[in-house]
Amino acid sequence: NWQRRPETAPLLITVAAHPPPPSPPRRRSISSHIYRASPPPELAHRVLLLNLPLRLLLVVDRERSSAREEATAPGFLLLLLLLVGSQGILRFGGAKRRNGGGGSSITGRRSSSFSRKVLERRRRRRIKHRTDGPTGAALPSRRRPRLLFRATKFGSTFCSEDTTKRRASKSKSFKDAENFEVLVLEKSCGCKFKSLRILLIAIISATVLTLVTPTLYERQLQSASRYVDVGWMWDRASSDPRYASSADVGWEDVYKALGNLRSGNNRQSHLRVGLLNFNSTEYGSWTQLLPADSHVISTVRLEHAKDSVTWQTLYPEWIDEEEETEIPSCPSLPEPNVPRGARFDVVAVKLPCTRVAGWSRDVARLHLQLSAAKLAVASSKRNHDVHVLFVTDCFPIPNLFPCKNLVTREGSAWLYSPDSKALREKLRLPVGSCELAVPLKAKSRLFSVDRRREAYATILHSASEYVCGAISAAQSIRQAGSTRDLVILVDETISDHHRRGLEAAGWKVRVIQRIRNPKAERDAYNEWNYSKFRLWQLTDYDKVIFIDADLLILRNVDFLFAMPEIAATGNNATLFNSGVMVVEPSNCTFRLLMDHIDEITSYNGGDQGYLNEIFTWWHRVPRHMNFLKHFWEGDSEAMKAKKTQLFGADPPVLYVLHYLGLKPWLCFRDYDCNWNNAGMREFASDVAHARWWKVHDRMPRKLQSYCLLRSRQKARLEWDRRQAEKANSQDGHWRLNVTDTRLKTCFEKFCFWESMLWHWGENSNRTKSVPMAATTARS
Structure with a gap:
């Protein structure tokens, strides 16, 4: 392969004839025995060694080039063929020598005295040979001069096998002529001057043609070759550290993993393997692992992503979802370059x-896995399974290559048999959250087919206060028109009384064992929130939309079941909000979550931070489908007014309204109690508060009874109101007269909540919650 500028590349041709060493076995052909070796870093040499009878060694010295797609110039091939053909002339000369043939001598700077001495010496040698005969005196021990061809100042020798047994005399005149000469022995080699002159002209012409011929750029793989683009891999080696992997390939593990394709129902004796991101040394190991006589090994070209493409550009914190000022777009990642019609049985990456920290948020890793998925989809067809083999110490993207498609894992070798249909659908999604995976203003929505295998799900653990929220969430789903199953996971802290209320609201109650967060403090709010991982054990469903128990479904979102795992709204930075997300239950995914529970640290100490470390490749859905009741510190008055309008729009504009801060059912229905707490006012909205109570009022009275205020909560609300009054809060909500009838309703044994205020500031943090009665009571 030549440089992009061949005129700057010096050419060094060394032609050496010597007997082949006895150790290597004889080769039957030239093309199938090409040895390649990666040159040392201090040299930019490319060595091509052909096992010809004369062992021609061609060395091309060139500069390092950034060009990645080069092909051999035709002049070089012509030169190679001419040099191979010269063997016939030499053999003919050797025969003439044995029969006493003649010849001539030509030198670049001829010396007449030197020629006469040489001719005289040869004449005497012939006379002695004829006089002594084969059985006479022994022949002189001096070896005969070699056939010498020199190009430029780098000299090299070329002679027949017979001439190597003798040595020519080293006269001074001979050394003077050594700079540039072609010496044809008149009797010993027997080559005619006319034949050698033609050969010399042909070699010079081929050399000039090689230097002036422009480099050919090959845009497609040569699918007919069993060894493709090894030189290209050399050029790309370590050119981009983002794609480099320092891990050693466990070839025994790779062989064991591929053994699954050579046994059982998947038996394949002839594999077509496409290699991605392997270097030249590893390519050679692949050819030894899978012999060329029964398998086809090909490399796949893949341009690296631009340095400007970072994880932050793929997953920005905010995009213009409403397209008010711009249409969001994602940066492009180069596509794998394969010839039309090429198919693989295995794609190895x-x-x-x-x-x-953050190893899973890597552009190169994502690019390589998306490219592998594209190659697998392009090679798949009916009744033809394409396997993907990853060589890595870290698990691949679990929602691109789910573990349920994992055939086997042997050390660092992960062999997958992906579902081509599901993989094709995933590849249609944006590469990151830089674009919406679900259009906000779509004229039509896609809906899944098998509705029996889909469900809404939520979870309650260690907090009976959220029972009312779960009941209202279930009612809002039904009021929005969905008929999908409703599944709620509860632990042993949820009483039978509350379980009956959940069932009455439409939830299918399933009792689980809590999962403790090993990095949480004892009795902290996040101590048991890893119990959410139990969602992946709902394997009787193919898709599950998880919803937090503190939100309302205002419009039907059944179309989200057509989305793959993980589809969610953005939260902050490059992260998603786990309050509403699409998951695909799988026991092996659950084991993946549990296997790394001690290793991965959540950024916020909760399940949301942990899941963001596992599922870094997520798909953005409009924030209208998980709209947070939150006024950011940087929101302008116009933005606050817009949010308030969305909260109260009728018919609703938002799909899901997520209540942050103090929950509506834990406040008086007269106003949002977040106003009375200085640290919670960013979550206060009377309009959003009234929206929740509209859903509450449409519930049956039996279900409303699960939303009554406990005595301790009544005392807390009154304490916050008095603190706001003392601080003379400007919003003035503390002045409003409370008319909530729940204030006079009690279902507990202790109902004198006003007495709790006498020492509230002293022992409120240590006061235990009053036990809840099994049945309701009114006073």
């Missing part, structure tokens, strides 16, 4: 894995 070597993935980098740094094992440092």
